[in-house]
Amino acid sequence: MTLHKEGSATITISTLLFLMLSVVLYYLLFYSYPVIFWILETALLIVYGLIISFFRIPNRNYTVDAHAVTAPCDGKVVVIEEVQPDEYFNDRRIQVSIFMSPLNVHVNRNPVDGEIVYNQYHKGKYLVAWHPKSSTENERHSNVYRHSSGREVLTKQIAGALAKRIVNYNKVGDRVKQNDEMGFIKFGSRVDLLLPLDARINVKIGDIAVGGVTVIAQW
Structure with missing residues (x-):
């Protein structure tokens, strides 16, 4: 470690x-x-x-699979639902949200290989991370990954009541590897994934995800 x-x-x-x-x-x-x-x-x-x-x-054996979307962080799966995104996408998406407690590992990782086509920081509030409006009203940093298949995945690093600093290492135009570091959130929060509707979700609410290891979805 x-x-x-x-x-x-x-x-x-x-x-x-x-x-x-x-x-x-x-x-x-x-x-x-x-x-x-x-x-x-x-x-x-x-x-x-x-x-x-x-x-x-921690030392881990990460999941490397071109057909898999791996967990961007450690934590508990708290949301799986179809949503209308508030940025970048015009079509509906499946949202999977992972809540990180202060006891979790807080490194955030790229869920797929691909090109960063969108990278945007948003100022916002510091609602508790499990609040339904935290995805759209809290301070957050969004990335969109364009996979070699043409599919796109959006991640949101979301601040919470304790998390006061979001770090993101990606830039538009970067070609990144699955499970390499995306960033870091200090002192508890959550990460959202917005996936295509045809993605097969492999987790359920209440599951404990391990960043870079757990397969959240496949295509």
Whole structure:
């Protein structure tokens, strides 16, 4: 397991704060109130460990399949429905939404091989990620991938109540590989996939998706 580059500043600051607070607690409490010291020190360790784990990149065997759409992120499938998209597409699409909790791996990955034909950042609100309007009203970053088959897939990285920074590495004209990094969302949110109506959906609501491994759909 490695740590993601997006965590460098956060981890450095967290390490310094953890060490400083530990030293202060030691001098203030260790000799007079050792039990309270260890309770607070344990709490600090747990928080520090959660911050470190948030930026983890686990070792995985990714699914590589030209006929498959892989999960763009880790998380729980919370929406599968036919929708009328609010951008790029004029035809109806199947939306699959994956909710990421703060405990999930937060690297976002390209669901297919293809050319990036659309890349757009949208300012917006910070509704909780499971809110029905978060797909259209929250801060988000959208990509459209044009697969070699001619099919197009749209992804939306969507901010939530805790997620305050969306990072996207793709640019229009890029030719990207399935499961390479698309970006990163800090501290919990969701990613939507908008798929052609003829895509065969392989997951159901409540399933746990593993980014780059789980096959969301096939064509």
